[in-house]
Amino acid sequence: VSTLTLPRLAGPAAAPVAEPDVVTDTDIRPDGPWDVIVWDDPVNLMTYVVHVFRKVFGYPEPVARKLMLDVHHHGKALVATEPREQAEFYVQQLHGYGLQATMQRTS
């Protein structure tokens, strides 16, 4: 058997998975910044999430690891705030890696 540890899950075993509600917001500011949020899930490995944050955002390892732990402990993490087009690009990239990512207008 490999000396590597068995895979660890990115989500706490007993925590419910937060499915973001989609509701209509009438306060539309089309030019404002957008927050990119990554949500916890019990499947993606912690190490994998760190890797994805490094690849997608180019974050140094300590920053990527801190964001991963934010997701792990708090159920979600704000990973970037960008103009709409860039935020959409990030969401697409994160979905490609299998992370649950959403964007919303910065409040």
Added chain:
Amino acid sequence: VKPAFERHDDGIRMQLRSEEVDLLMRMRAELQSVLAAEDPDDPVHHRLFPGAVTQDDEANQELRRLIHDDLLRSRLDALDELAGYVDRAHRQRGRYTTDLVDDEPAVVLGTLNDIRLALASRVGMDVLEHREFVTDQATQTTLAVMDWFGMWQEQLLMAMDPESARHYDEGHGLDELDELDDLEG
């Protein structure tokens, strides 16, 4: 036992036993058929193509529609590429060996993740949260496959990106995290 994935020269050597190749190819084929069906009511489809925008339903529908085809195409292409790596592997004494170069390790890593996400969607979130109580043999097998492929992901990450592969609970990176917290006040 040799790891299935380890760094070798400029690439990463993939070395799988024949039964592991059979399992991987079966999972690959099942995911391919689920993706090709494009059933929006399938939980696997929902998990691999999740909501994209919150607090704006119209924007959510628009962005999901915009990125869906690209995501689907890249996932199907990755499954094809994975089959190609296995096809070209040197076979000797029940082992399949090939060296992954350039973006090939990332393709395998992502495909393993997609398969694990799909399997997780099949068994359901309740089972994942209380897996210690699972007695159903089929579900136990699915969870074992998820763990096995997760171990491969860890091996791949160790070879591709050792910094990311460090485990928090091994004590690595704690100093850096403390420094980061200090900086943030």
